[in-house]
Amino acid sequence: MTTSSKLHYTVPGMTQKDAxxxxxxxQGRLDACNDLHLTLKHVHWNVVGPHFISVHEMLDPQVEAVRGFADDLAERIATLGGSPVGTPGRLVKSRTWDEYSxxxxxxxxxxxxxxxxxQGVIGDYREGMQELDELDMVTQDMFVAQTEQLELFHWFIRAHLEDKGGHLSTADATTEAEAAKAAIS
Structure with a gap:
């Protein structure tokens, strides 16, 4: 199942092609946000160790914010005349990243x-912002606002991985497994 390529209408001043x-x-960001909020909740349920409670409690506001992002993205799709798809099957089928490991x-x-x-989610948002510069400043503004929050959450995560010299333990990691191992080394 994919988002219908036929738009019922679009907003004034935007071509059907651009819309x-x-x-x-x-829809790509909606898929990413749905995946991210589920991943964050999964981590919330599965963290253990001496810093359990601080990380456990840090993640819930992130989950709620990202769920809100998903709702905003879906409503923007509808505003432009599209039909947002938020089903699990859509998410699995369209995902270009691996399952959280x-x-x-x-x-x-x-x-x-x-x-x-x-890093992956924010990188994709930033690519979208560049493309939206020519297509739709309203949607670009939404991407900018969401990216600002995602970058703040990313900083919260990275603060746990940084030494006093500013080096990230995960700096050279290219997979989740490598990053997880580097974070405890």
């Missing part, structure tokens, strides 16, 4: 893996 592309960008693990392992998750 279709904006809807595609929005950690189960029960220490807070540091999960935070290391989440560092890479946030």
């Amino acid at each position: 279709k592309r904006v809807v595609e960008l929005l 950690l189960g029960r693990a220490t807070t540091q392992e999960h935070l290391g893996a989440l560092d890479l998750v946030y």
